[in-house]
Amino acid sequence: MIALSLDDDGVATVTLDRAAARNALPTTAWRTLAQIVADVPDTARVLVIASRVPGIFSAGADLADLARLVEDVPARAAFRCAMAAAMEAIRARAMPVVAWVDGGCFGAGVALALACDLIVASPAAHFAIPPARLGIGYPAPDVARLAARLGQGQAARLLFTAAPIDAGEAWRIGLVDMIADGADIARSIAQNDAAALRLLKRTLRDASAPALNDAFESSFSSPAFAAGVARYRRTP
Known part of the structure; x- marks a missing residue:
């Protein structure tokens, strides 16, 4: 589901690989992601968060897993804390961290990208934050990172409308730092x-x-x- 590799140039890559669920992550996977990110060797010069599944970065949190939160009240905090631990593990790494978004990036997948230092998108990338359509909120730290990056107005647009945007619009409003090949950007960073x-x-x-x-x-x-x-x- 989640794998770690390190090449000879010092590029560490954490890849999401859950094709059947479009890289949607259940609570257990967020915990696994936190541990794998923490295990990235200190010798790595740059860390890339990417997908092995064509056409999708991440569909966010796994709705099949979240459905149990309707009745399982204690599991709600467990999910929130597991997701937060993954974001903080990414933010805690000393090396630069690049999100390489090639395809769809939705909900908690956007939060995952926001935890990185640099968001690189392919022309095929598209984004949406749909919790308003599902009748739920979005974790406060992730809302804060979204607003810090985009400003209150554009953050409100994405959260309140839940409407999708393409890579060009994401770059225009600052959600994406560049439209390029994330692997190429990572290699250029690793040369330093x-x-x-x-x-x-x-x-x-x-x-x-x-x-x-x-x-x-x-x-x-x-x-x-x-x-x-x-x-x-x-x-x-």
Whole structure:
């Protein structure tokens, strides 16, 4: 259902592979996703969240699994916490994390993409957040990330209308960072220095942290910088 691979270039890929359910994830799968993401080796330079199923990134939460929440009240919190754990596991990784959306991305699948640092979509990508049609809400942290990325107006549009948008519209409103091949973007990231990537990610997350000033100054002592300066000096 969920697999992890690591190539020689330092690109780790977590792939969703539940074709029969269009990569819809039940509670147990969210827990598995959290554990697999946490298990990504620290040697990875970049992590990609992608799908192995053609035409779909994720249909979100598994409605067959959610149906039991009508009567199983304790299971409601278990589902919410399992989903939150997966998002926080992604956000906790020190390396850049790329969501590679090729095809449909719906509901909790959008929340999954929002947990990543960069959302790359193919021209075939399309998005919708349909809980309003189902009579339920959307987790508060995911609403906050959606609003932070899009602004209140566009976040409200997606949540209140539940209407689908294509890749071009997603890029226009800022839900998608670029329309490209996610694997190519990941390889271009992996060509860079791992320590520098992690420092830049920390800075993007909280540029006001005092320790970042020392970290920036210390980066000039890195072997990668010394090698880069040496190459520059040898350039005619």
